[in-house]
Amino acid sequence: MSAAEFAAAQWTRATGAGVDPHEYRRVTEDLTSVTDWGPAFLRTGHAYLQRAADAGSPFSAGEHLLTAARWFHLATLAPYAQAHRAAVEADRALGRALTLLEPxxxxxxxxxxxxxxxxxxxxxxxxxxxxxxxxxxxxxxxxxxxxxxxxxxxxxxxxxxxxxxxxxxxxxxxxxxxxxxxxxxxxxxxxxxxxxxxxxxxxxxxxxxxxxxxxxxxxxxxxxxxxxxxxxxxxxxxxxxxxxxxxxxxxxxxxxxxxxxxxxxxxxxxxxxxxxxxxxxxxxxxxxxxxxxxxxxxxxxxxxxxxxxxxxxxxxxxxxxxxxxxx
Structure with a gap:
């Protein structure tokens, strides 16, 4: 299966999980192989971790962390060597988000x-x-x-x-x-x-x-x-x-x-x-x-x-x- 076919197959699952559909397209449109999926989604999750670190309020930071958790989880849907790392990152981001948003x-x-x-x-x-x-x-x-x-x-x-x-x-x-x-x-x-x-x-x-x-x-x-x-x-x-x-x-x-x-x-x-x-x-x-x-x-x-x-x-x-x- 090509990267484009894989991205199309995961489209509604990803948007149903709550990621922005436009960002999903931007992240997936340049993938040349399914093996690129995990690293690309990890990078996107890490970008949201940085947004959380730079946020002006705990609420904004928590929202960014929830989005990071979504992207890290989606990184696990394609097989690659660091899939467990992505699952751990998703778990950690969710925990940090709830600590801020729902003490x-x-x-x-x-x-x-x-x-x-x-x-x-x-x-x-x-x-x-x-x-x-x-x-x-x-x-x-x-x-x-x-x-x-x-x-x-x-x-x-x-x-x-x-x-x-x-x-x-x-x-x-x-x-x-x-x-x-x-x-x-x-x-x-x-x-x-x-x-x-x-x-x-x-x-x-x-x-x-x-x-x-x-x-x-x-x-x-x-x-x-x-x-x-x-x-x-x-x-x-x-x-x-x-x-x-x-x-x-x-x-x-x-x-x-x-x-x-x-x-x-x-x-x-x-x-x-x-x-x-x-x-x-x-x-x-x-x-x-x-x-x-x-x-x-x-x-x-x-x-x-x-x-x-x-x-x-x-x-x-x-x-x-x-x-x-x-x-």
Missing amino acids: SARRVSGEGFTGWLRGPADAPGTVVVVPGLDSAKEEFLDLVFALLARGLAVFAMDGPGQGVLAATTTFVPDYERVVGRVVDALGVTRIGLVGLSLGGYFAARTAALEPRVAAVATVSGPFRLDWQELPPPVRDLMAQRAGGADAAHAFVRHVDLTPLAPRIAVPLLVVDGGQDVIPGVTNGEPLARLAPRGTYLSVPHGDHLLGNARAEWLPQLGDHLADSLRA
Whole structure:
């Protein structure tokens, strides 16, 4: 794949993550190879670190640091030698930003997870945001802001094999155990879950097996995966995050919500994009149909993660979780 093709494929994901579309074009238009992607995005992130250092107020510095975190995370989407450095830089920039912008934000870490708890202490509920195959807590800042605006507390996390933990841990099939440890560490009695991409599978599985989940939403989550049909780049990434090809193959065999969907007794919203067609991936309609309280929202022109159609699903998802957790 050429650099131009790769940049086009990541376009709505990057803009959906909150980077300026004009700057994205400027950064990517001169790339001659996909291998140039990571260094170019790292340079852009570092430029925002400098803007933060030169800022005239803590608020401006914090805003620049949030933007830096986005660019550093996006640097990890193409394979290159310093991908883990970019993930660490993203994690560090987000932490510095929240220290300035939200002094009440709290870093919470434990076995197999790390993340930031944000929002009011007396919130009617806490939503755990679960990333996917190559996403991380820094990618979904706008989703977090939408939930915070509804008065909820939010814990955006990296789990095993994700984000800043990707270099030192690998995927686990029983992700509900990780979320259980998160709930214990947060000290809450009930949570909402939103999972994005492969995180949608993790969230749905957890909602079926963890009794403290009170509401759940998935975005572009797989109902089932078929290893033989997955594109080679997806297989390679899965092998990297799972700890090898054999481990990835075994992990994919677990990704089938057929037996678990009927056990999801809480309100469930399943969001899919009609243009999200990845070979080997079954989208979420069967999940919504089999779950007792499932609702299906398909946006016909939406792509993977629906970064090109946020207005048509993000408000409804925020309301779904807020209303369910207040009930």
